[in-house]
Amino acid sequence: MMGKVIFVYGHEVVFTKRTLYCIWPFLVFVAKFMRYSIFRQNLVDVGIGHAFLEAMKNENVKFSLLNTDNNIFADVSGNLVYIYQKLNFLRLDSYVQFEIFITIIGNLLLFFIIRNTKKSLEYLNFILLVVMILSVNIYAFCLSKEPLQLLFFVFMSFIIKKYSEKPLSCIAMLALLIILYSLLFRTYYMLMIPFAGLSLLLYEFYNKNQKKFWLVILSVCGSGMVYALCLSMAGFVDKRIYYELIRVRIRMVPSNTRLIPLFSSNNLVTQTMNYLSALVRLMFPLELLRLGLKYVIYVVVQLVITCFILNAYGMGFPCFFNIPQTCCNGQIYVFLPNTL
Numbered sequence: 001m002m003g004k005v006i007f008v009y010g011h012e013v014v015f016t017k018r019t020l021y022c023i024w025p026f027l028v029f030v031a032k033f034m035r036y037s038i039f040r041q042n043l044v045d046v047g048i049g050h051a052f053l054e055a056m057k058n059e060n061v062k063f064s065l066l067n068t069d070n071n072i073f074a075d076v077s078g079n080l081v082y083i084y085q086k087l088n089f090l091r092l093d094s095y096v097q098f099e100i101f102i103t104i105i106g107n108l109l110l111f112f113i114i115r116n117t118k119k120s121l122e123y124l125n126f127i128l129l130v131v132m133i134l135s136v137n138i139y140a141f142c143l144s145k146e147p148l149q150l151l152f153f154v155f156m157s158f159i160i161k162k163y164s165e166k167p168l169s170c171i172a173m174l175a176l177l178i179i180l181y182s183l184l185f186r187t188y189y190m191l192m193i194p195f196a197g198l199s200l201l202l203y204e205f206y207n208k209n210q211k212k213f214w215l216v217i218l219s220v221c222g223s224g225m226v227y228a229l230c231l232s233m234a235g236f237v238d239k240r241i242y243y244e245l246i247r248v249r250i251r252m253v254p255s256n257t258r259l260i261p262l263f264s265s266n267n268l269v270t271q272t273m274n275y276l277s278a279l280v281r282l283m284f285p286l287e288l289l290r291l292g293l294k295y296v297i298y299v300v301v302q303l304v305i306t307c308f309i310l311n312a313y314g315m316g317f318p319c320f321f322n323i324p325q326t327c328c329n330g331q332i333y334v335f336l337p338n339t340l
Helices: 017-035 040-044 049-058 078-087 095-115 123-140 146-162 167-184 187-209 212-237 239-250 268-283 286-291 293-312
Strands: 006-009 012-016 120-122
Touching (some): 012 123, 017 095, 017 123, 049 078, 049 095, 095 123, 120 123, 123 293, 167 187, 187 212, 212 239, 239 268, 286 293
Antiparallel strands (some): 012 120
16 A cells, blocks of 8 residues: 555545645645635635734734723724734734735644544545635635634544543533633634534434434424524523624625525514524525636535535435445544635
C-alpha cells in the first residue's frame, strides 16, 4: 500500500490521506477564486469584517465577561473584535491581509486535526473532507465571526472524543463550553442545551425501539416543541424579547438567500410552523437553484450535510452512491459551517 493514493478494499474505493494532501492547495485556490469572483459581491464586499476593521481602528474596545460592549461600529461583537485586536501582532490593516492570515492559520489547524485521524479514508469521508475544505475557505476563513464559531465546534468535537466513555463528564463539559461561549460571544448559543437534551432523549428511544421512521417524526415534532417552549419562556421573561425574536425572523433583509417565512403573524403556533418549514427547506434548499448557477455550491454543500444526517439516522439517502454504514461510526472528522 506504500506509495498509493487510491486503493480498493473489498468492494469499496478507499483513499489514502496523501490524496487529500496533494489536492489541498488546489482546493484552497479554487475556493478563494470562487469567493473573489462569483461570490465577491455577496461575501466579500458586504462582509462584517469591514465593520470589524473600522471598530479596531476607531473604537476603544474592551473585553466584557457578559459581552455587554455593544457600543462599537455596526454593533458587532465587542469581545470578538477585542480578540482580533490582540491577535494582530503582524499589524495587519486591510481586509485581504486578515483573510490571508486567517486562511493560513485555519488550514494549518485543519491539517493537524485531519493528520491525527485514520490513514485511509472511505470515499464518503473523502468527499466530505473535500467539501469541507472548499466550504470553509469560501465562507469561513476570513475576517468574520465564523473562525470563532468553527473553533467552538472543534472544542465540542474534542470533548466528545475525549470523554465519550464518560457520558456525565461529557455532558457537563459541553454544557460549560456552551455557557461560556454564550456569555462571551453569542447569547443564543444557550439554545443548544435544550435541543441537546432532546437529542439525548431521541437517542435513548432509538436504542430501545430501533424504529427509524418514528425517530424522524419525533425529531421534527420534538424540535418544534422545544422551539415553542424556548419562545414562550422568552415571552414570559420579557415580552419585548419575544417580539424582537419574532421581528428578526420575519424582517425583510436585502439577501437573495433569505428564507421567506410562510407566515408573518407573531402568533406562537404560526412561528413554530415557520421554524419547522425552515428545517426542511434548509435540509433541501432546492429553491435556491432558481437564483442561478452561482448558488449551486450552497445547494451541494447543504445536501452533503443532509446526506450525512440522514445516514446517521440509518435512513440512507437517494443519491448515486451507497453510503457505507460504518462511515458514521465515529470515523469522520468533518467541520462544516452553517452557510445557508
